[in-house]
Amino acid sequence: MLNKKFNAVVVMASMLVGLTLSSVASAHPRWVLPSHFTISKEGGDWLTFDVTASHGTFVMDKPAGSETAQVVMPDGRKERPDFVLRGKRRSVFDFHFTEEGTHRVQINGTPSYVTSYKAGKRDTQKRLRANKVERAALLPEGARDVSSTLNYTRAETYITVGKPSEKPLPLEGKFLELQPITKPADIVATEPVRFQLFFNGKAQAGVKAEITRDGTLYRNQQDQIDVVSDEQGFIEFTPEIAGRYILKASHRAPIINNPLAEKMNASVHLTFEAILP
Amino acid sequence: MKGIYFSYWLLGLMVALPGWAKTIPASASMGVEFELPQVQASIYARPYVAVWIEDKKRQPVRTIQLWVGDDEWLKDLRSWWRKVGRDDRSVVDAVTSATRPVGQYRFTWDGLDQQGKRVEQGDYTFYVEVVREHGGRNYIRQKITLGEESFVLQIAPTEETGNITLHYQLN
Numbered sequence: 001m002l003n004k005k006f007n008a009v010v011v012m013a014s015m016l017v018g019l020t021l022s023s024v025a026s027a028h029p030r031w032v033l034p035s036h037f038t039i040s041k042e043g044g045d046w047l048t049f050d051v052t053a054s055h056g057t058f059v060m061d062k063p064a065g066s067e068t069a070q071v072v073m074p075d076g077r078k079e080r081p082d083f084v085l086r087g088k089r090r091s092v093f094d095f096h097f098t099e100e101g102t103h104r105v106q107i108n109g110t111p112s113y114v115t116s117y118k119a120g121k122r123d124t125q126k127r128l129r130a131n132k133v134e135r136a137a138l139l140p141e142g143a144r145d146v147s148s149t150l151n152y153t154r155a156e157t158y159i160t161v162g163k164p165s166e167k168p169l170p171l172e173g174k175f176l177e178l179q180p181i182t183k184p185a186d187i188v189a190t191e192p193v194r195f196q197l198f199f200n201g202k203a204q205a206g207v208k209a210e211i212t213r214d215g216t217l218y219r220n221q222q223d224q225i226d227v228v229s230d231e232q233g234f235i236e237f238t239p240e241i242a243g244r245y246i247l248k249a250s251h252r253a254p255i256i257n258n259p260l261a262e263k264m265n266a267s268v269h270l271t272f273e274a275i276l277p
Numbered sequence: 278m279k280g281i282y283f284s285y286w287l288l289g290l291m292v293a294l295p296g297w298a299k300t301i302p303a304s305a306s307m308g309v310e311f312e313l314p315q316v317q318a319s320i321y322a323r324p325y326v327a328v329w330i331e332d333k334k335r336q337p338v339r340t341i342q343l344w345v346g347d348d349e350w351l352k353d354l355r356s357w358w359r360k361v362g363r364d365d366r367s368v369v370d371a372v373t374s375a376t377r378p379v380g381q382y383r384f385t386w387d388g389l390d391q392q393g394k395r396v397e398q399g400d401y402t403f404y405v406e407v408v409r410e411h412g413g414r415n416y417i418r419q420k421i422t423l424g425e426e427s428f429v430l431q432i433a434p435t436e437e438t439g440n441i442t443l444h445y446q447l448n
Binding site for chain 1: 349359
């Protein structure tokens with residue numbers, strides 16, 4: 001009797017662990033939080049950045065590296081940050097901003113692949129960390145509905161030194177990308193904000209984005225704003241309260257002629273501040 | 278026919294333009310009585326202060342006072358920095374001065390814009406932004422009409438500002 005109970009507990013516990021692990025692997029959004037968004041000091045200043053992955057807005061949680069961090073300078077060239085540290089639940093880097101204008105700070109992932117399939121008599125949905133090429137050796141016999149998905153996430157934010165740049169920063173033309181139409185330094189609480197979303201370099205309709213204000217740990221509701229991009233890829237929303245926000249946009253689409261995947265799941269996680277009106 | 282309409286239009290413009298472009302009298306100026314109040318606080322730092330004028334299209338006309346000291350903190354005057362400071366470094370260099378202690382102050386706006394030109398008659402807004410470290414921020418907007426009539430205007434105190442009185446004088 002006791003033994004049976006114990007077994008049940010073990011099974012439950014291992015199921016829970018399994019759930020936790022799988023969500024660690026896939027679902028914690030990665031984001032960056034700068035110490036400041038604006039620099040007024042003549043000659044520039046140092047800023048520090050935290051990078052982590054978590055469910056709460058601006059709650060440090062899972063390790064996420066900053067080794068791929070780049071600062072896109074106002075003229076479009078890319079620089080590497082100085083002083084990258086990797087901690088247990090976040091990574092940190094600092095950068096000395098000296099050039100006038102708008103900078104994009106980005107910590108982009110590398111494409112990762114997941115193959116999903118059905119197997120067994122009960123059509124159990126299963127997943128493998130493998131792309132189209134690798135999966136052949138790994139899939140069990142009789143696997144059905146096999147498809148591989150490319151996952152790619154950009155974590156980014158904008159820093160403005162002095163006067164914001166007139167010209168928008170160039171996009172890569174790959175995966176999902178966000179172009180601020182409202183300049184990041186001009187986001188003011190109670191005023192509408194306009195951004196444009198691009199998928200593989202083209203304005204993309206139907207991209208879903210959710211915008212959440214700092215401090216989800218200290219309120220009962222997420223209070224998130226949900227928007228969907230229009231025909232020209234534009235989204236518009238109004239942050240009612242001043243503060244730091246994260247915008248999470250994602251887009252799933254089939255991709256053709258890709259040797260490694262049939263589908264893409266691409267995201268942009270943008271951190272911005274809405275200043276006091 | 279077209280030519281005639283055009284000359285009427287031109288004539289209309291010539292009549293209308295001097296009306297638009299009429300500046301405030303050469304002797305006009307605005308005196309400002311300004312108070313930084315006593316605040317009970319365990320850590321008191323002198324506040325950062327910006328006082329400026331915008332026109333009715335909300336374009337900055339002139340920064341009258343800027344008490345900051347170190348330009349690293351200019352950005353903490355959030356509204357002034359976004360609307361005025363970040364666009365024109367020369368404004369900062371022209372008016373910036375050290376922070377001031379609690380007390381009563383008097384300063385005068387000479388009625389000139391940032392480029393040194395006498396401003397046109399019309400509606401303007403008088404702005405004050407005060408930000409104190411370990412303290413609060415107050416942002417004051419007061420509509421004013423600058424013309425050929427003098428006025429005295431009182432602005433109610435806030436947490437970070439005491440009595441403010443505007444004296445628009447013609448001589």
